[in-house]
Amino acid sequence: MELKNAAAVCLISLFSATLVVLIARSLDSQAAARLEPQLANIVEELRALRGQGGIAAAPSASTTAETVNDGLVVYYFHSNTRCPTCRSIQSQAQETVQTCFSSQLGNGKVIWKIVNYEQPAAKPLATKFEIQIPVVVLAEMKDGQVQNWKRLDKVWALVGDKPAFTKYVRGEIERMLVPEGRPTMPQGEESKAPISTDESMPFQGLPTIPIPR
Numbered sequence: 001m002e003l004k005n006a007a008a009v010c011l012i013s014l015f016s017a018t019l020v021v022l023i024a025r026s027l028d029s030q031a032a033a034r035l036e037p038q039l040a041n042i043v044e045e046l047r048a049l050r051g052q053g054g055i056a057a058a059p060s061a062s063t064t065a066e067t068v069n070d071g072l073v074v075y076y077f078h079s080n081t082r083c084p085t086c087r088s089i090q091s092q093a094q095e096t097v098q099t100c101f102s103s104q105l106g107n108g109k110v111i112w113k114i115v116n117y118e119q120p121a122a123k124p125l126a127t128k129f130e131i132q133i134p135v136v137v138l139a140e141m142k143d144g145q146v147q148n149w150k151r152l153d154k155v156w157a158l159v160g161d162k163p164a165f166t167k168y169v170r171g172e173i174e175r176m177l178v179p180e181g182r183p184t185m186p187q188g189e190e191s192k193a194p195i196s197t198d199e200s201m202p203f204q205g206l207p208t209i210p211i212p213r
Contacts, residue, residue: 068111068141068144069141069143070108070142070143071108071110071111071141072109072110072111072139072140072173072177073111073112073138073141074093074110074111074113074173075113075115075125075129075137075138076090076094076113076134076136077115077116077117077122077125077126077129077131077136077137078090078114078115078116078117079117079118079133080116080118085156085159089134089136089155089156090114090134092155092159092162092165092166092169093136093155093169094112095166096166096169096170096173100173104177110173117131128146128149129149129151130151131151135152135156136151137150138152138172138176148176150176152168152169152172155168155169
């Protein structure tokens with residue numbers, strides 16, 4: 001048991017340091033400040049788990065690294081070690097996908113997958129997406145190949161703010177779903193499109209009235 005506790009202490013230090021280095025590079029100062037108390041909570045969670053006799057390992061049944069032919073895959077990558085914050089990221093991301101993209105889930109345009117990146121079968125994906133800590137990754141698939149992908153590192157800074165977390169994950173998924181070069185226009189905005197004032201273009205719909213000379 002002492003060996004397990006010592007390993008947990010090392011894990012806490014390594015996990016904390018890795019988290020700061022990896023995520024700080026992709027966050028603005030405001031998000032980084034929000035991450036600091038969240039990181040402290042993670043450390044306390046791991047200490048509590050250590051006091052309960054060790055850290056529970058994640059079941060291998062959650063590993064689903066099979067290839068997807070087409071669609072946008074929303075991956076949640078986790079390790080063998082699961083802390084409450086990691087599980088919260090998973091549950092909030094899954095809830096966002098199921099609530100905001102239910103129709104896309106139904107027609108296969110969006111696929112939700114949970115993968116243990118420490119399992120051998122998931123190693124190619126973990127390498128490609130540069131996975132070192134639990135995180136959400138979006139991968140656009142075409143003919144079984146990854147065409148585009150993005151790792152959502154900010155989920156760590158936003159996990160304590162559910163509305164902000166949902167907005168962030170939803171926004172990133174929507175951006176991946178929109179075809180390149182076709183910006184979306186909010187519903188009702190079509191009628192607000194500007195009218196051309198180019199005088200070289202004739203005004204349509206009215207008859208031409210000759211002007212007497």
